[in-house]
Amino acid sequence: MQKKTEHPKNNSHITIVDIIIMTVVMSVFSASCSVSHSNNQNKTTIAPSTTPEETVKVLYSDAIFFNIRNSIHPETISHLAPCITPELKIHFESHNKNIEKWKQKHKDSELKLPVSEGPIFLSNYEGANSFKIGKAMIEGKLAKVPVSLSIKNSDGLYKWIDIALLKQVGGFWLLNNIIFQSGIDKNNTLLNRVLLSE
DSSP: OOOOOOOOOOOOOOOOOHHHHHHHHHHHHHOOOOOOOOOOOOOOOOBBBEEEEEEHHHHHHHHSHHHHHSSOOOOHHHHHHGGHHHHHHHHHHHHHHHHHHHHHHHOOOOOOSSSSBBBBSSSTOOOOOOEEEOOOOOTTTTEEEEEEEEEETTTTTEEEEEEEEEEEEEEEEEEEEGGGGGSSSSOOOOHSOOOOOO
């Protein structure tokens, strides 16, 4: 029997009022940079900030965070560790351990590994070309930061908003979860995406 993994509280509850407020905020306020990403995977050292918006900007500006797909390897976890909560780091590590257990259990099977495919940190399967950071909604040591993303392809321009959830730890704001597609589905979160289920 697979040991039950304790997951961090994701604080993913979001109301229609929150979505409306964040949408309005996004229309009048955004971080001054809208960064387009290439597939450049050059590693740079990242560090958290004392403001939620800046930590989110650091993460989404990082090519590894922005482009990673399918799985999150130990070296990637180490790279992101300065900007994520200890709970989220443990969640990723537990997920990877469960993957290894699953592979051992099904090594003679043709079953496909039951994990999410596509981007780890973006809600759109095709990824995104650019992003803008909105103004944080802060309640105590928790913050919600709207991230407006877009992708342009042959079908036109597609835009959406993901919500980064942060927690203040030791004076710095760290990523704790992401609500994908502005909480249209409350279960569509980073914690649930990176979660092995059989």
